Amino acid sequence: MEDIWKGLMHAGALLFGGDPGVWEIIGLSLRVSGLAVVLATAVGVPLGYVLGSRKFRGRTFIQVIVNTGMGLPPVVAGLIVYMFLSRSGPIAAFATDVLNWWDPAAAPHDAPRLLFTVGAMLVAQVIISCPLVIGVTAAAVGSVPLEMRLQARSLGATSWHEALLTITEARRGVMAAIVAGFGGIISEVGAVMLVGGNIEHSTRVMTTAIVLETQKGNFDVALALGIILIGMAFVINNGLTALQQSGSRYER
Amino acid sequence: MSADARAGKSEPIIVAENLTVRYRKRTVLDVERFELYEGETHAVLGPSGSGKSTLLRVLGLLEKPATGRIWIDGAQAGSADREARLMMAAVFQNPYLFKGTVAENVAYGLKLRGVSAREREDRVDAALARVGLEGTQRHSALQLSGGEAQRVALARALVLEPRILLLDEPLSYLDPLIKRKLVADFSEILTTSGVSAIYVTHDQDEAMVVADRVSIMHEGRFVRSGTVDDVMGLPTDPWVADFIGMETALDGEIVDTEEGIARIMVGGQIIYACSMFCPGQKVLVGIRPEDVMLFAAQSEVPVSSARNRLTMRVEAIEPRGALVRVALRRDGLRLASSISRASLRDLDLEPGDDVTVLFKATAVHVAAAQGVPSRL
Missing domain, CATH: 3.40.50.300 (P-loop containing nucleotide triphosphate hydrolases)
Structure with missing residues (x-):
């Protein structure tokens, strides 16, 4: 009990005392997961719209892939990214070939370090959140009746207008998709640990810091970070809910 | 128009x-x-x-x-x-x-x-x-x-x-x-x-x-x-007739015409219709059920401009929403009449009863039978 109390006190001190180390970790978490969810939204909402609104060959198969992706353990996603980005992996090999061709004088070049970077964490988080955004968007778009889209088309809508209208009509669901995508990565630890490596001042994010501090026995610091993480989730979800409901004034 | x-x-x-x-x-x-x-x-x-x-x-x-x-x-x-x-x-x-x-x-x-x-x-x-x-x-x-x-x-x-x-x-x-x-x-x-x-x-x-x-x-x-x-x-076909609540249009032949009113032989009966077809013309004849009025067989029928007055037999009585559809027959002439529930009660009709049927010449739809060159 005393640990928890101390943790709460410490969390306050860390936050309001302006501990630069903690703010650095929070900032990195937000930057990586924020950018990852922006990218996942840019890719996932259009794909989710197509999957939810169009009939095409192989749609069921893609649906199964996306559903599997939604349940993909983050640590497995991390493992896959790790294998691709490691120095002996295909991407590093390709990059080395390019470097050797570009600057033959200095050849042979060392394979570039791709792992244990912020970029690697970003890649892993995009891969984790994309299926979530696609899947939830597809479900939301699928609930807009076909007749609604026909109605828009009959009033002169192009496919583009039709997509825009459908997504607007399904906006609560689409926002839920983005929230799900963000929630899935801000709280995720396995993949960022594997591909980021939890390097201080470089790739240490809140979840990996919590794991580290817990293992070191610094429960107060771990708990402080945990409380901040929950608080962040609360603030962000609160904001998104408010945004969702801003459109509800015209609804029954 | x-x-x-x-x-x-x-x-x-x-x-x-x-x-x-x-x-x-x-x-x-x-x-x-x-x-x-x-x-x-x-x-x-x-x-x-x-x-x-x-x-x-x-x-x-x-x-x-x-x-x-x-x-x-x-x-x-x-x-x-x-x-x-x-x-x-x-x-x-x-x-x-x-x-x-x-x-x-x-x-x-x-x-x-x-x-x-x-x-x-x-x-x-x-x-x-x-x-x-x-x-x-x-x-x-x-x-x-x-x-x-x-x-x-x-x-x-x-x-x-x-x-x-x-x-x-x-x-x-x-x-x-x-x-x-x-x-x-x-x-x-x-x-x-x-x-x-x-x-x-x-x-x-x-x-x-x-x-x-x-x-x-x-x-x-x-x-x-x-x-x-x-x-x-x-x-012209039984499905359509049933869908719109009429009897199928009947085949007829113009007997003669006088001042725009034709006498048409339909199923062994003569009916009067407004038509410009020539005598001898084969035609199709239909009457909307709401244009067919019914009176009790022995009752005094009020003075009316309806040219057609026939005694027909009730074949079937079928409720259709607020109205009742009465199927009628005399020889080969089949008609339907649409009457209110109250009228049906007043007339006290049962299938098999005889009833006096009235309809105007203007209520009779006439068209040339298919495959026959038509109009004047």
């Missing part, structure tokens, strides 16, 4: 040939030819599942047919043809209003057409006034009553000043009182706006009020097409 006369004056704005649509292996639409004339309202009448909504979607270029060709305003059009699509606007059974205000809904199509905000506002106001919804611009579209929502849907289509209006059961969700009011309003708007319209419905009363021409659909095909009077007065 009859639909025929109007058809003679105008060109078809939609022509479609050999349209078929298949869902999986089932053929849901198989229409050889469809024409919509400029300025006319063409009702497509049929029970649910008869393919009429599918036809509307295909003609509106909203759904691609398996086969067939469509010409809109003289040019062949495909389902990706936005130019042709911009000439049309649709109102569906469910109004499908978009989230937002009434004004935003009505302005939707105008916005897509790049109409300026100022002009949009004026046109939206005018369209709402036209459907009787002045002052509702800022109301939420999703909080309207069913009748209001359908009026907004109509305004949303009319505001675009489309040359072709597609209406798919626009009134079938509404309660009878509002429906009756809106049928009249729709009919007035369709007539005064000069728009060409396709009006899909399962309700023959609605079709008769709004339409110049009507096609009856059954299992994806047209079973009868023509002017409202011809189709609704002369069902």
Whole structure:
């Protein structure tokens, strides 16, 4: 009990005392997961719209892939990214070939370090959140009746207008998709640990810091970070809910 | 002005040939030819599942047919043809209003057409006034009553000043009182706006009020097409007759004519009809059940201008909503009469009873039998 109390006190001190180390970790978490969810939204909402609104060959198969992706353990996603980005992996090999061709004088070049970077964490988080955004968007778009889209088309809508209208009509669901995508990565630890490596001042994010501090026995610091993480989730979800409901004034 | 006369004056704005649509292996639409004339309202009448909504979607270029060709305003059009699509606007059974205000809904199509905000506002106001919804611009579209929502849907289509209006059961969700009011309003708007319209419905009363021409659909095909009077007065096949609540049109032959009144031999009986056919002409004869009056067999029949007075036998009595349909027969002459429940009680009819039947010569629909050269 005393640990928890101390943790709460410490969390306050860390936050309001302006501990630069903690703010650095929070900032990195937000930057990586924020950018990852922006990218996942840019890719996932259009794909989710197509999957939810169009009939095409192989749609069921893609649906199964996306559903599997939604349940993909983050640590497995991390493992896959790790294998691709490691120095002996295909991407590093390709990059080395390019470097050797570009600057033959200095050849042979060392394979570039791709792992244990912020970029690697970003890649892993995009891969984790994309299926979530696609899947939830597809479900939301699928609930807009076909007749609604026909109605828009009959009033002169192009496919583009039709997509825009459908997504607007399904906006609560689409926002839920983005929230799900963000929630899935801000709280995720396995993949960022594997591909980021939890390097201080470089790739240490809140979840990996919590794991580290817990293992070191610094429960107060771990708990402080945990409380901040929950608080962040609360603030962000609160904001998104408010945004969702801003459109509800015209609804029954 | 009859639909025929109007058809003679105008060109078809939609022509479609050999349209078929298949869902999986089932053929849901198989229409050889469809024409919509400029300025006319063409009702497509049929029970649910008869393919009429599918036809509307295909003609509106909203759904691609398996086969067939469509010409809109003289040019062949495909389902990706936005130019042709911009000439049309649709109102569906469910109004499908978009989230937002009434004004935003009505302005939707105008916005897509790049109409300026100022002009949009004026046109939206005018369209709402036209459907009787002045002052509702800022109301939420999703909080309207069913009748209001359908009026907004109509305004949303009319505001675009489309040359072709597609209406798919626009009134079938509404309660009878509002429906009756809106049928009249729709009919007035369709007539005064000069728009060409396709009006899909399962309700023959609605079709008769709004339409110049009507096609009856059954299992994806047209079973009868023509002017409202011809189709609704002369069902040539038993299915159509049953669907519109009449007896099948009867074969007859003109015996003689005098001052526009023909005596026609039908099923061994002589009936009088207004007709210009020559004696000897083979014809089809039909009488709408609501034009056939019944009186008790022995009663004093009031003085009336009805030329036809026959004693017929009651074959069957079948309730149809507020009315009762009485099937009648004498020799080969079969008729149906539509009477109120109260009248039925007064007449105290049972199948097998005799009854006096009255109908006017003007109520008898006469057309040339098929394959025989007709009119004078």
